[in-house]
Amino acid sequence: MTDPGRRDVFRIRGFPAYWASYTVSGFGSYVTVLALQVLVLAQLHGTAVDVGLLNAARWLPYLLFGLVVGALVDRRRRRPLLIGSDLGRAAVLLAIPALFIADALNIPVLLVIVAVVGVLSLIGDAAAQSLVPRIVPRSALVAAHARTDQSDAVAQTSGPVVAGAIVSIVGAAFALVVDAASYLFSAIAIWRVNVDEARAPVAQRVGLRREIADGLRWVYRHRMLAPMAIGSHAWFFFNSILGTVFTSFALLGLHLSAFQLGVALAGAGVAALLGSSVSLRVGRRWGAGVAVIASNLIMVVGWTVIALAPGTLTTWAVVVVLAVGQGFYGLGLGLSNANEMGYRQAVTPDALQGRTNTTMRSANRAMIVVGAPLGGLLATWLGYRPALWVGVAGFLVATAFLALSPFRTARHEADEAAA
Template sequence: MTRGKLTAYPDYLRFWVADTVSLVGTYVTGLAVQVLAVVNLGASATALGVLGGARWLPYLVVGLVAGVLVDRWRRRPILVTADLIRAGLLGLIPVLAATGSLTMTVLIGLMVVFGLFSLVYEAAQLSYLPRLVPAALLTRANARMEQTNSVAQAAGPMIAGWLVNVITAPMAILLDAVSYLVSGLVLRSLATEEKAAPVEHRHLGRELKEGVRWVYRHRMLAPLALGSHAWFLFNGMVSTVMVVFVLNELGFDAFALGVTYAFAGVGGVLGASLSGRFKAGPTIIAGHWFTPLGYGLIPLATNGTAGLVVLCLGQLLFGFSIGFDGPAEMGFRQSVTPDRLQGRMNATIRSFNRGMIVIGAPLGGALADALGNRTAMWIAVGGLVVQAVAITCTPLRHASIQE
């Protein structure tokens, strides 16, 4: 067995397959829910921002608790259960739409519950991966998953745009429900052994504090976490405003919007293919700079073919930033954190990251309604430049993966 190859670890391969199946559906739903809100339910930019933040609200409210529970329990059953529940929740949307019972309030409520189980799933997923491959392969393993994510991001929105036009947004969301069902069944087949934490000495408050202290007192993790929080705040603003900007102001349809997202996926594939070739610190910092570079093109777009090209180029650079930065960031976080703290470390960082979307998405929508779409996006791009400067000046630039 060649231990330097990911193919030597069959459970990782099944884990990767499950993630791939659900990711394609996730990107279909990501676009379909937004189109459903704007076109079918007549949502304003502010209402769309509230919807965008709803999915991430549980991360802000109970994210740290989820990290404690993931560190206490076996992670594979958590992954399977979360997938099956999310399949059921998404399956409700076409049913409610068909009966005339779907409103913005109901849709927002469903996204909150969906976000709760996504929170639990992601905390367990990120904490389970280090059990499947050795530390030396973590960056490579994360890069492969990031490449898959980018391919799904490239294909999913275009498929979603086509499906929305052909079978309507609710039915496109139904396909995502099926993908979560398939993912759960594949994850159920994993055989990697894991043990739950000892029952004695459990104390929720102490465990929460231990996870938070680990992240925000760590010389490298602290600036990484704070930089990520700022990145998610301003990204939440841009991603919300862009939907209204493209559909309403520029007059493109759902398929064109999906095409722009597809270019982000292409950029992600390119970025992930280069991510493991450099030290973690410089890779992470470069990724934080590519985001405002890409997003700075979006408010320059106009209608027509030229505008669509500008949007696609902006999304290409944005996707490259995620693909280039993500695997190095995740591999570094996993390599410096002991197994008993993996769940809390991941939940702490992701909870506050997603919490920033809860703030950024409605803030971006409100600024767009008050000041215009382009002005709101320029404000967010300025914030992204500030966070890039700040993280460049921290010790994170010297970070490297510990094997």
Template structure:
């Protein structure tokens, strides 16, 4: 039986993804350093810079999904990588020429977000073409593990590079990572077919078909709705968590940046461990039961955060909370994605994945400020409890739906 490691095209795909995700963490930090220290941006302006990346997902995400379904994924992936490399190279050049201003930097961040939207949409549509259905959970888990390692070590690497060679040159290194990713993807030999012109309709008609397919599907619709609630609640929690950890004991725990970094490192370790269990769990219990069970359990580790008080045990409890939560995330994510990719017709992969992703990104934009508003109006602990309640609501929607019975389609056999 063919193993995932034997699929050469997937190895290139995984290597490209891993290379570019580490570079992305470098740029995320370097852009903020450039804005804060070089361009003297205010907190609001840095907020606008960070938000600029997600605006294309909200405004154009559904339309990009239509384009991904019309055309081959590989050229879109390679083109987006090379284009991102060029855009990033422009930042140090503009800086050297004295032409880099905050509006220019925000515009660059928005353009990078648009290119990333194309890449992400094509990326999720391309994976099911590289591996058989039975390998989708393992393939997604391997990618999630790479992202988890990048989440843990990427910010440390980024900070070291920015401090050693400066933000502009650190961004240049990210440009190189995108070039490497593009070359690796260009070497993938899997053949694709564009959608026949005779089958194409208006963009709006195809867009509506994708949205309708998601929200009328017996299994996928509750997964999507529960996912939107989850992203909203999770971003309430992650926004408030930073303030709760760092603020003085009268309103939080009064810990330092180092302790906060330790909790993030624990999250990365948990995600890697969970990813290692994802395929085994999906095979034994089924994708639906795995996803529902992990969602039901996810609020429990978060209970440790508002229940933790100042003291020497605080860092340990917070680290344990993030470790356990991300173990569950590492198990859940690959199973949910594998099921979605397995049941979605090839002609709808781009639209289905982009529809769900775009609305999830919209939940991020809403969840972060909502957490801050609740905390300012009440308290940090109350905001944390509100986020936990949101996770419980997401789990309830999923557990009460037919999605708990979801299983990956059995592979077709020939006699």
């Protein structure tokens, strides 16, 4: 691979196909996120607690199998794993509308299906994140993630709106066909990626337990990665509370329709596109640490706006307020992700990419497994707005931790490669 420096990453062989896969499957995933929550609340007559359980089921496999999968991914070629996981997710998602037609779909069955999709997503995510540094030189990782973040922002903008429209016309269960089709496209796109991948030589392999331990030590003993990981875990915990409460707050508390909720969520996508467009410049000028910390503060502003949204306004006025709050949230996400992911991958050796990715993701998703049901319980016990304030306070604590840690000085140069 040639080092493109700062030139367009789309000139790197293999990246356009990977980007297309990421973009289309991301669009389908945003459709599914909204459709599943509407399916639980509106068609299966669930509660905020059920929405929390749905989110927990989606990420439970990361908690149970994440570290093992990360070690196994580092032993194998990532591209075939990603293709297989895409095809598997397409097939499993199609079971939801089929069961709905047969009048055999209920919340327990849905939770099992979502958990199976979660297992396949765990494999696919570990393979995808570990594949990127094989396609893109380390010097271009932040630029590559900025590009995928931009496309993700477009998907985040259009996905919920499309999902809301489809749900309003044909019902939530059938909206999942869009995501199944997106995974089929993704598998074809990844199949077209031509990348040099070599398995770890058998002679260099150690026991699976040792490999898992090596991944844990790399993350949690690294001067910069350790505080970044802990701050990320806290962020995911409180974000899962906020995300669970927000959907129930909008649909049940503010009485929005699925389409109106989709429009409100689209605000995050529009702003995320802006954030991802400037994330590379912000990270290079002020450093990865400052960029991530500032983005967290911007997200706090967004959730504060949402928590203060008055219920006395007209329905569409409420949608506008929520969209503004989601806009601040999306702006923060757009600024943060490329800097955090690019920094983490740049300082991590290729042999540890899979384990580092799944160590982080497993712990982060474990936070969702706990936080999402807790968000539903807090909404039930305290009410929607007090539960939102709990999440806002948690975001502030997580941000303060990062601001006081060595990670605040993290920069994208490779001088932090040594722990």
